[in-house]
Amino acid sequence: MSTAVSDALLEPTRRPVAVETLTDVIDAEVADKSGLGGAAVKAGYAAAKKLGGNFVTSATDRLLPQFASALDPFWATKGESSFGSHLAAQPDAAADALLAVTDAKAANTSHGSAAKVYGSLRGKAKGHVVAALPRLGAAVESLVP
Numbered sequence: 652m653s654t655a656v657s658d659a660l661l662e663p664t665r666r667p668v669a670v671e672t673l674t675d676v677i678d679a680e681v682a683d684k685s686g687l688g689g690a691a692v693k694a695g696y697a698a699a700k701k702l703g704g705n706f707v708t709s710a711t712d713r714l715l716p717q718f719a720s721a722l723d724p725f726w727a728t729k730g731e732s733s734f735g736s737h738l739a740a741q742p743d744a745a746a747d748a749l750l751a752v753t754d755a756k757a758a759n760t761s762h763g764s765a766a767k768v769y770g771s772l773r774g775k776a777k778g779h780v781v782a783a784l785p786r787l788g789a790a791v792e793s794l795v796p
Contacts, residue, residue: 656726657719659795669794670712676790677707680783688775714752721748722791734795735788739781746780 660669681696699706729737738745
């Protein structure tokens with residue numbers, strides 16, 4: 652049994668499934684958004700998808716090692732609870748750990764359009780990440796043996 656999210660998600664035969672599963676989580680979270688804030692997220696996501704045919708999937712794959720490492724400490728302390736519940740029980744810490752990954756990438760990207768889209772959405776990102784924690788945790792848990 653793997654004791655680290657990074658070991659499981661980055662294992663070469665499992666990684667493509669992990670990327671697909673996590674991209675599906677992103678798609679579902681965006682689809683569930685409503686209201687004016689949701690419209691902004693949907694517009695930003697549509698813009699990101701137009702940056703390249705598989706921009707979101709490619710970005711998920713590129714950032715997977717950092718995201719997995721950010722989740723490792725949470726996995727190590729989850730005990731018997733579901734990973735989604737465990738993440739949701741510490742929303743600030745979990746969201747901050749994940750956003751640190753995207754913040755670092757956005758600060759160092761040469762893709763100006765992507766940085767602009769990210770910057771336009773970053774102000775409300777923590778709330779969206781917190782809302783996604785249960786779904787993200789369930790998806791990760793399904794990928795870790």
